[in-house]
Amino acid sequence: MFLSFLRQQVPKSGGEIPYYYQQSIRINDQMLAVYFFLSFVLISWASRQFFFLPILFQLLLLLKLYFQKKLSVRLSLLAYTLLVFAWCWWYVVCFGWSQGGQHILTVLILLVFFCLYEPPLTKLAYFLAIFAMRMYLFQYGTSHAALIPLDDFSCFLMQMVNTSAMFLILASCCIIYSSNLQETERQLLLRNQQLKVQAETDPLTKLINRRGFLSLMNQYVEQNPQAMYCVAIADIDFFKRINDTYGHNCGDYTLQRLAQLFLERAADKYFVSRWGGEEFCFFFPDVNIDEAGQIVMDLLFEVRRMELEYEGKRFSITLTAGVEENDYHSPLSELIDSADRKLYQGKQHGRNQIVF
Numbered sequence: 508m509f510l511s512f513l514r515q516q517v518p519k520s521g522g523e524i525p526y527y528y529q530q531s532i533r534i535n536d537q538m539l540a541v542y543f544f545l546s547f548v549l550i551s552w553a554s555r556q557f558f559f560l561p562i563l564f565q566l567l568l569l570l571k572l573y574f575q576k577k578l579s580v581r582l583s584l585l586a587y588t589l590l591v592f593a594w595c596w597w598y599v600v601c602f603g604w605s606q607g608g609q610h611i612l613t614v615l616i617l618l619v620f621f622c623l624y625e626p627p628l629t630k631l632a633y634f635l636a637i638f639a640m641r642m643y644l645f646q647y648g649t650s651h652a653a654l655i656p657l658d659d660f661s662c663f664l665m666q667m668v669n670t671s672a673m674f675l676i677l678a679s680c681c682i683i684y685s686s687n688l689q690e691t692e693r694q695l696l697l698r699n700q701q702l703k704v705q706a707e708t709d710p711l712t713k714l715i716n717r718r719g720f721l722s723l724m725n726q727y728v729e730q731n732p733q734a735m736y737c738v739a740i741a742d743i744d745f746f747k748r749i750n751d752t753y754g755h756n757c758g759d760y761t762l763q764r765l766a767q768l769f770l771e772r773a774a775d776k777y778f779v780s781r782w783g784g785e786e787f788c789f790f791f792p793d794v795n796i797d798e799a800g801q802i803v804m805d806l807l808f809e810v811r812r813m814e815l816e817y818e819g820k821r822f823s824i825t826l827t828a829g830v831e832e833n834d835y836h837s838p839l840s841e842l843i844d845s846a847d848r849k850l851y852q853g854k855q856h857g858r859n860q861i862v863f
Contacts, residue, residue, distance in 0.1 A: 527687035528622060529575070532583060534679050535614065536572040540565050542611075542672040543594075549668060550602075553661035564594055580624045588633070591615055592640055601655050604648025606662060607669035612641050614676045621684050709781040711759055712766035717788070720780035721839075724790050728839055731792075737799035738839075739789040740846045741806075741828035744858040746785040749822070757817040758785075761824060764815060772809065776802055788843070796832035800863040803828050807861060827853040830863035 547561035571586050578586065591611050598608025619633040707719025715723065750758040762785065769779045769787065782788040791799040807826050815822050829849025831842045849862040
């Protein structure tokens with residue numbers, strides 16, 4: 508896992524912060540500014556004197572927020588890190604380790620590792636710096652007395668504010684990052700589905716292509732090894748004559764009209780694909796050869812009576828088809844080959860017929 512992290516490829520930032528990261532930094536800055544103001548009020552009340560340093564931190568943070576769009580990813584993260592480091596050091600020195608001012612360091616880890624444009628070694632260096640800072644503050648806070656001692660109730664309030672601020676900022680980051688990741692994953696899944704459909708769809712007829720159809724049939728056979736089914740191959744008679752006489756655009760039009768007819772007549776009786784060229788393949792689940800033969804015969808009749816017209820030229824077509832039934836011992840490829848041989852038998856004996 509660690510080696511995989513180190514091998515991550517980092518894109519060039521182009522000086523532009525990704526939207527999700529920019530949003531997380533902006534919300535962090537806003538919440539941290541509110542936290543600084545609350546700290547100013549609470550510290551001034553608890554110590555009975557005005558501490559204007561939290562206001563200074565707040566002004567620096569608001570200044571950074573104002574110039575956010577002009578800062579690069581690295582400068583924005585570096586400015587945020589230095590500001591948090593300075594705050595945690597001042598807080599622990601003044602009020603001690605037990606007040607929880609160092610909790611804000613935890614947020615930095617999340618910001619660092621979700622920064623898209625920082626290389627792995629830089630992220631690791633940031634992590635080690637954050638870890639070293641926390642350990643230093645722990646050592647200092649446990650070995651030095653606080654410069655400004657507070658009563659127990661004030662300590663309790665400050666611990667509550669620091670802990671609440673840390674959890675709220677962490678929760679905000681997690682919501683933004685998880686929402687972004689979920690949306691990215693959703694878009695990726697949708698895109699993969701679209702690519703799968705495109706890869707398995709014939710662009711001319713919009714029917715499923717040969718590869719997709721083989722996958723569909725094999726899946727059905729694997730899930731229903733004892734099921735009855737039939738396959739059929741149909742071919743347009745004298746299709747080359749149509750292309751030579753009326754042009755290839757007319758041939759494309761013919762294939763599209765034929766595909767439309769097959770889909771309209773399917774009605775859950777069969778699946779159809781463009782097998783290649785002017786050939787179409789049919790798959791009939793839970794149907795015997797007599798029933799499949801009758802369906803194909805009806806289709807051939809519909810094709811014969813279908814009127815085609817392209818650029819003012821009217822013509823008609825016929826089909827020849829071969830049908831084969833599952834024999835429960837031959838693989839699907841052999842059944843398809845058998846249907847194809849029957850198709851060519853029909854071609855040799857006059858065309859415009861079905862062999863089964």
